[in-house]
Amino acid sequence: MSDTVTINIDGKEYQVEAGANLVDAAKWHAGNDIPVFCYHPKMDPVGMCRMCLVELGTPARDRATGDVMLNDDGSPQIRYFPKLQTACTTTVSDGMHIKTNTQEVIDARNDVLEFLLSSHPLDCPICDKGGECPLQNLTMRHGPQSSRMYFEDKQLLEKHYPLGDLIFLDRERCIQCARCVRFQDEVVGDDVLAFHERGRRLQIITDSDPGFDTYFSGNTTDICPVGALTTTDFRFGARPWELNEVPSISPWDAAGENISLSMRLDRDFGGKALIKRVMPRQNERVNEIWISDKTRFGHHFTRSEDRLTQPQMRSDGVLRPSNWAAAIPAMAEALKGGAGDVAAIAGGSVANEDLWELRQLVEGLGGSRLGAWMPTHGGAEIVAEVGVGFGTNLGQLGRGDAILVIASDLEEEAPIWRLRLKQAQDRGAYLVVANARHTRLEDFAIQGARNDKVVEGDVIRYDAGDAVSTLQHLNANHRDIAGRLSAAENLVIVAGAEGLTLSGSKALAQAAANFLIESGHIGRRNNGLLIPLPGANGMGLHYLGYTADATLDIMANPPKALIVAQAELLDDDPAARAWLSQVETIIYANFFDDGISELADFVLPLQTFAERDGSFVNGERRVQRFYTGQGPIGQSLPAWKLFGGLRAALDAGSLQPSAAAVMLGLSENVSAFEGISYKALAQVKREFPDVGGRDLYYGGAAYTNTGGLGVQIPTASDRRKGRRPRRLPAFDQPAAGEDEFLIMPITRLYNRQRNFRPTLILEPRILTPYAIINAEDAAAMGINGGDIIEINAGESSVRARAALSDDISAGAAALPRHLTAEAIPLTITTGSIRKVAEAVAVGD
Amino acid sequence: MAIIGNPKYEARIDRHLAKYETKRSAVMPLLYIAQEEYGWVNPEGIREVAEILNLDPTQVKSIAGFYTMYSEKPKGKYWLQVCTDLPCALQGADEFHAWLKDELDVEEGGTTTDDMFTVEHVMCLAACDKAPMLQCNFHYVENLDQDKMRGLLAKWRQEAAQAANGRG
Amino acid sequence: MHILLRGRDIENIKQLDVYEAHGGFVGMKHALAMTPAEVIDVVKASGLRGRGGAGFPTGVKWSFIPQHEPVKFVTVNADESETGTFKDREIMEENPYQLIEGSLICAYAIQAKAVYIYLRGEFWDIGDQLDECIEALRAKGYIGENIMGSGYDCEVYTHLGAGAYICGEESALLNSLEGYLGQPRVRPPFPAQKGGGLYKEATVVNNVETLANVPYILSEGAGAFKAIGTEQSAGNKIYCVSGHVKRPGNYELPMGATFRELLYQHAGGPLHDDRPLKAMLPSGGSGPIVPLSDEVLDTPMSYEDCANIGTIIGSASIIIMDETVDMTWVASKVTKFFKHESCGKCTPCREGTYWLDKVIDRILDGRGSPDDVKRIADVAENMAGTTLCALGDFAANPIIHTIRHFPDDFAQHVTAQAADG
Numbered sequence A: 001m002s003d004t005v006t007i008n009i010d011g012k013e014y015q016v017e018a019g020a021n022l023v024d025a026a027k028w029h030a031g032n033d034i035p036v037f038c039y040h041p042k043m044d045p046v047g048m049c050r051m052c053l054v055e056l057g058t059p060a061r062d063r064a065t066g067d068v069m070l071n072d073d074g075s076p077q078i079r080y081f082p083k084l085q086t087a088c089t090t091t092v093s094d095g096m097h098i099k100t101n102t103q104e105v106i107d108a109r110n111d112v113l114e115f116l117l118s119s120h121p122l123d124c125p126i127c128d129k130g131g132e133c134p135l136q137n138l139t140m141r142h143g144p145q146s147s148r149m150y151f152e153d154k155q156l157l158e159k160h161y162p163l164g165d166l167i168f169l170d171r172e173r174c175i176q177c178a179r180c181v182r183f184q185d186e187v188v189g190d191d192v193l194a195f196h197e198r199g200r201r202l203q204i205i206t207d208s209d210p211g212f213d214t215y216f217s218g219n220t221t222d223i224c225p226v227g228a229l230t231t232t233d234f235r236f237g238a239r240p241w242e243l244n245e246v247p248s249i250s251p252w253d254a255a256g257e258n259i260s261l262s263m264r265l266d267r268d269f270g271g272k273a274l275i276k277r278v279m280p281r282q283n284e285r286v287n288e289i290w291i292s293d294k295t296r297f298g299h300h301f302t303r304s305e306d307r308l309t310q311p312q313m314r315s316d317g318v319l320r321p322s323n324w325a326a327a328i329p330a331m332a333e334a335l336k337g338g339a340g341d342v343a344a345i346a347g348g349s350v351a352n353e354d355l356w357e358l359r360q361l362v363e364g365l366g367g368s369r370l371g372a373w374m375p376t377h378g379g380a381e382i383v384a385e386v387g388v389g390f391g392t393n394l395g396q397l398g399r400g401d402a403i404l405v406i407a408s409d410l411e412e413e414a415p416i417w418r419l420r421l422k423q424a425q426d427r428g429a430y431l432v433v434a435n436a437r438h439t440r441l442e443d444f445a446i447q448g449a450r451n452d453k454v455v456e457g458d459v460i461r462y463d464a465g466d467a468v469s470t471l472q473h474l475n476a477n478h479r480d481i482a483g484r485l486s487a488a489e490n491l492v493i494v495a496g497a498e499g500l501t502l503s504g505s506k507a508l509a510q511a512a513a514n515f516l517i518e519s520g521h522i523g524r525r526n527n528g529l530l531i532p533l534p535g536a537n538g539m540g541l542h543y544l545g546y547t548a549d550a551t552l553d554i555m556a557n558p559p560k561a562l563i564v565a566q567a568e569l570l571d572d573d574p575a576a577r578a579w580l581s582q583v584e585t586i587i588y589a590n591f592f593d594d595g596i597s598e599l600a601d602f603v604l605p606l607q608t609f610a611e612r613d614g615s616f617v618n619g620e621r622r623v624q625r626f627y628t629g630q631g632p633i634g635q636s637l638p639a640w641k642l643f644g645g646l647r648a649a650l651d652a653g654s655l656q657p658s659a660a661a662v663m664l665g666l667s668e669n670v671s672a673f674e675g676i677s678y679k680a681l682a683q684v685k686r687e688f689p690d691v692g693g694r695d696l697y698y699g700g701a702a703y704t705n706t707g708g709l710g711v712q713i714p715t716a717s718d719r720r721k722g723r724r725p726r727r728l729p730a731f732d733q734p735a736a737g738e739d740e741f742l743i744m745p746i747t748r749l750y751n752r753q754r755n756f757r758p759t760l761i762l763e764p765r766i767l768t769p770y771a772i773i774n775a776e777d778a779a780a781m782g783i784n785g786g787d788i789i790e791i792n793a794g795e796s797s798v799r800a801r802a803a804l805s806d807d808i809s810a811g812a813a814a815l816p817r818h819l820t821a822e823a824i825p826l827t828i829t830t831g832s833i834r835k836v837a838e839a840v841a842v843g844d
Numbered sequence B: 001m002a003i004i005g006n007p008k009y010e011a012r013i014d015r016h017l018a019k020y021e022t023k024r025s026a027v028m029p030l031l032y033i034a035q036e037e038y039g040w041v042n043p044e045g046i047r048e049v050a051e052i053l054n055l056d057p058t059q060v061k062s063i064a065g066f067y068t069m070y071s072e073k074p075k076g077k078y079w080l081q082v083c084t085d086l087p088c089a090l091q092g093a094d095e096f097h098a099w100l101k102d103e104l105d106v107e108e109g110g111t112t113t114d115d116m117f118t119v120e121h122v123m124c125l126a127a128c129d130k131a132p133m134l135q136c137n138f139h140y141v142e143n144l145d146q147d148k149m150r151g152l153l154a155k156w157r158q159e160a161a162q163a164a165n166g167r168g
Numbered sequence C: 001m002h003i004l005l006r007g008r009d010i011e012n013i014k015q016l017d018v019y020e021a022h023g024g025f026v027g028m029k030h031a032l033a034m035t036p037a038e039v040i041d042v043v044k045a046s047g048l049r050g051r052g053g054a055g056f057p058t059g060v061k062w063s064f065i066p067q068h069e070p071v072k073f074v075t076v077n078a079d080e081s082e083t084g085t086f087k088d089r090e091i092m093e094e095n096p097y098q099l100i101e102g103s104l105i106c107a108y109a110i111q112a113k114a115v116y117i118y119l120r121g122e123f124w125d126i127g128d129q130l131d132e133c134i135e136a137l138r139a140k141g142y143i144g145e146n147i148m149g150s151g152y153d154c155e156v157y158t159h160l161g162a163g164a165y166i167c168g169e170e171s172a173l174l175n176s177l178e179g180y181l182g183q184p185r186v187r188p189p190f191p192a193q194k195g196g197g198l199y200k201e202a203t204v205v206n207n208v209e210t211l212a213n214v215p216y217i218l219s220e221g222a223g224a225f226k227a228i229g230t231e232q233s234a235g236n237k238i239y240c241v242s243g244h245v246k247r248p249g250n251y252e253l254p255m256g257a258t259f260r261e262l263l264y265q266h267a268g269g270p271l272h273d274d275r276p277l278k279a280m281l282p283s284g285g286s287g288p289i290v291p292l293s294d295e296v297l298d299t300p301m302s303y304e305d306c307a308n309i310g311t312i313i314g315s316a317s318i319i320i321m322d323e324t325v326d327m328t329w330v331a332s333k334v335t336k337f338f339k340h341e342s343c344g345k346c347t348p349c350r351e352g353t354y355w356l357d358k359v360i361d362r363i364l365d366g367r368g369s370p371d372d373v374k375r376i377a378d379v380a381e382n383m384a385g386t387t388l389c390a391l392g393d394f395a396a397n398p399i400i401h402t403i404r405h406f407p408d409d410f411a412q413h414v415t416a417q418a419a420d421g
């Protein structure tokens, strides 16, 4: 069977992929925009809106022989359906003929639009979607000049119906296309939206508790073909035609979602460009057309009142406001005083350009220790060897393929990966979730757990801390599962760090690598290892030589001078104070002051991702570029400029004129970046499905990718290296002493991290601090669910509400990072637990 | 009380769950049980059905809203649904329906002040040869006229009073 | 002679022993002695066509089921919601075993795992009675494992709807049975195909009356059945007569009997002797209305002959109206029905029924203009043929055909009125 078929559209022949949807094929190959409302190429067709009606015919066949019947001129006879057919529910077949421009088709489109408009409020001038509204676009193109229906008879329905904290529904505008309902059900797997009633009274509802509350809810506002769904964040915020789209990359996690910053010059922002909203930008390999709500709504920190705006310098023991002209030479002086004992620590979302300048600065001063923050997740070097193969696209995983997610709560750590892997499972991939406790992704791995969907999956539950041995002995102890994973056509393993020490997480990565190598799943696309490293540039840190080990070394043997870039040392680790006080000179560059001003000698304002150019390397090792969107705040600088300026002041180099120039130097010196330039990163090509922002019917979102699809760094195994299993490195398996618990720090997407706190609309959804403990343990200690407990580990202690659970092993507690008021010691592994107060009623 | 853990419904729920290939299929029979327990499909009932079937409550609510035989509002003790569809209307069902509303002094869909009767009209009930007719709490009463109806109303009032006395 | 309404001839045929004493389960025994394919051939040869409305040949429908699929289902359409239809109810109330036997024969012919009888919600008591019948049959080894020693296993269950006409449409029925909204599905895949039926497995959906014919066909032979009725419309049919006749009710007659025979001989003629009959809806609200002319009265009631007079026999729910009836009011009644029952899934039906109803109300109120009449005819034409399921077409029919046949009935409401646009 050939992979293409020939179809005839309005008299012209086209070769199209066999099995393609007719709407997609007509659009892609013939540039013929068959109008649609309910159809969306990312979801199953439902044929509801009837906008896509066409005349459809197929070659007539002789009943007896099955042969195609021919006309006198030898061409096949085409038998047309008596009624118009919906193109969106039609799969192309060889010899198919369609007509999209006959009077009958034109009339049908006109009629459907007239029907839709008959109960649609014509409030375009005040509608958020106005200007990028498929209904508006299609009405201009295909609609009636005037309506025969009576407008004074229109229904009056609720216009501000909250579906949850984030999304509002305008019931008058809704055209019942069910895209939002289907998105939540099919794409996300949380069927929290549905229709209520029927006929003309049909409307969208949620009856979940809390309401429409998923990590992906904002995407519904993009795919809604009218202005019925709006976000609390953007509602009435701006008119789409006033907005200027700037390509960018999510600063939050390893997935590296491509985004578009919708900018407007704003009077309240000194006439500078301001982010009005964050939209997804299509990159089929990375995030397709979806982003998480954290990425969409989390931009507020870039304009927080609390941002550092001015360099500060310590003089006479007091930190005082200063300026760059004074601060740079003073810092240069201080660094020289470091006498070669200079080190740096960089956070997980520092851009490559910054890391490169910082590295040159430290090395130029004779230092060598480059620390990665936080020093909790290891394995980046193993990803560089056996990470997912060059050209991987999680969107292609499906039947015959397998996925293992171990020691990670993926929905919390990298939501888009969880979304895409769940969809891979819907396409038939076999999903195994292994963890020491229940996680959201597990719900999909359990057969029929939800909605009776038939899916392929298994769950492995191990005792806290046993991730490495579980994977190491998978073949012996879970023979069936291991067998299915090994035999899979393609296998992707996602290895996290939940419940593990740094060395434990490296060992887990190695165990995963070994499994992949032994089962032959490396060095090929759609195979290999993924690690949800914290931050947007965990892999960039690795490629530029920043390691967690160096951080541990710095912590153990503090240097004379330390440069800290975008790392909230004190916020993340109360123990940092002790060793930081032994450092003579601390240069601290960040967006906020996390309390380090007490100790630092220089506190310097940096620009966020939104204000500058730069690049990140995502977990799939794709180097992706972001562009300057928002106007700068105060005197803040991009970090590369600060470090480059310091180098110039030290006569150790010259300040590069631009981030692009920094990248050039970087690509010449760091082999992983060989051949990468801003130009290469900016390359785009037409992506399927074609859902661009200028499009007539998927409009309403700045989807078109104009900023670049990025360039993936090949792994060693892509280059035919590192293809033999290695011994697991030695690692410390934490052991709880008598009356002690194993403490597993875990990740929550919405937390009280410094950069996230200014996102006030998500604040109500940040959980009160809690710790999950085994129900039997709790009973033995007289702890009830909701009681306040204190967890003591070494010097520090935190308080949280007890959450009891059966599926965490005895003697273990899971403690979310960044939820508690007090910082949790970073390297916490064990501690004691005691009850300090009875549960109080919520609201007290 | 509740449906979950209520011995009255245990066997019935189990029987329905056993009937189908998927749990979700049992949503309709379970909604009837919720309606029986609470007199209408109230939020509590929705949540219980969702819990039994491992569905999101939104899905259950959606089903409850689609079908006319689930009431999402409280009804009178006797829920009278008069068929006024064409065949019955040809036999005077519209007039009968209007008279009944007058007799009980209620609006369309309304409930008498003593919470005894709710009156509404419905589409064809497959009893067109026995018009006028109505359905009382899902049981057919056919070949009606005003006299017969007055007798029935009196009988139902009496039954309700007896039931109340029996309990009190 | 009754083949279906045998409750009228044989007392207590709703008891299993009586049913068996009168030939019950002979057809099933014959079927079990044949291969499934042979059973399908017999039903094909009988010429039986679906009684749910569309008249699709039943044996052909069964033969679409892919034999190699391991799991298959039979769904009995007992939703009986078409305005004016009350035949399936009588079969199930008075002759329930015959329906169950017919369903089991169908199940055997396609090797189904189970039969689900989807009853409209109001058939609460009938559901209870059928459940009792099922238990009685299970006790005798007619349902469950190794039916009648044949090695074939099959379960039978009832399921109650809850008030939605659309659930009579087969794909909406399947959605409803699966616990989803009772809205129609996109086809293909069709119910008979893998992916399109119940729980995505190949499924036969047949009407109650259709299946109730099957035991007779298997016990008496395809020829006996084929001999009744006309060339293209074999067997008996139950006609549900309602409206302005003296004796409304169900009448079982061979297909091909004339409307005149049914209405005058059996149903007793006009309710009021001094009021001649004016019009007839031969298939409830969904089929085109026809004036009761002599030509129409003398038309044989068969699939083929009804097409010649511009209507359908459909479910044979025959609603009769005498000269006192205003057809604008009829159009309004029927439109209100479809507006109430539109599932809302597709645009033309959801919006169209809503607006048609509004405009007819306006006309009936005396606020309409002649343009309004044209407007609703146009809107109805726009709906027809563009909807996801046939309900949209059904909803267009009453408007289009009442206006076509009875323009004066509309004109009287609008002539007094100046056209106000």
Ligand SMILES: Cc1cc2nc3c(=O)[nH]c(=O)nc-3n(C[C@H](O)[C@H](O)[C@H](O)COP(=O)(O)O)c2cc1C
Residues within 6 Å of the ligand: C049, C050, C051, C052, C053, C054, C055, C056, C058, C077, C078, C079, C080, C081, C082, C165, C166, C167, C168, C169, C170, C171, C205, C206, C207, C208, C210, C211, C389, C390, C391
């Ligand atoms: C809107 C609509 C309502 C229907 N209602 C019924 C019904 O109540 N009972 C029925 O048997 N068929 C009904 N049908 C027809 C069914 O879809 C289907 O054709 C029938 O059950 C097939 O059975 P048969 O082949 O035995 O006739 C309806 C069809 C439509 C489009």
Ligand code: SF4
Residues within 6 Å of the ligand: C166, C183, C184, C341, C342, C343, C344, C345, C346, C347, C349, C350, C387, C388, C389, C390, C391, C392, C393
């Ligand atoms: S025609 Fe009516 S009933 Fe059928 S799918 Fe469309 S809206 Fe639903």
Ligand code: FES
Residues within 6 Å of the ligand: A035, A036, A037, A038, A039, A046, A047, A048, A049, A050, A051, A052, A053, A086, A087, A088, A089
């Ligand atoms: S019916 Fe095809 S796009 Fe809606």
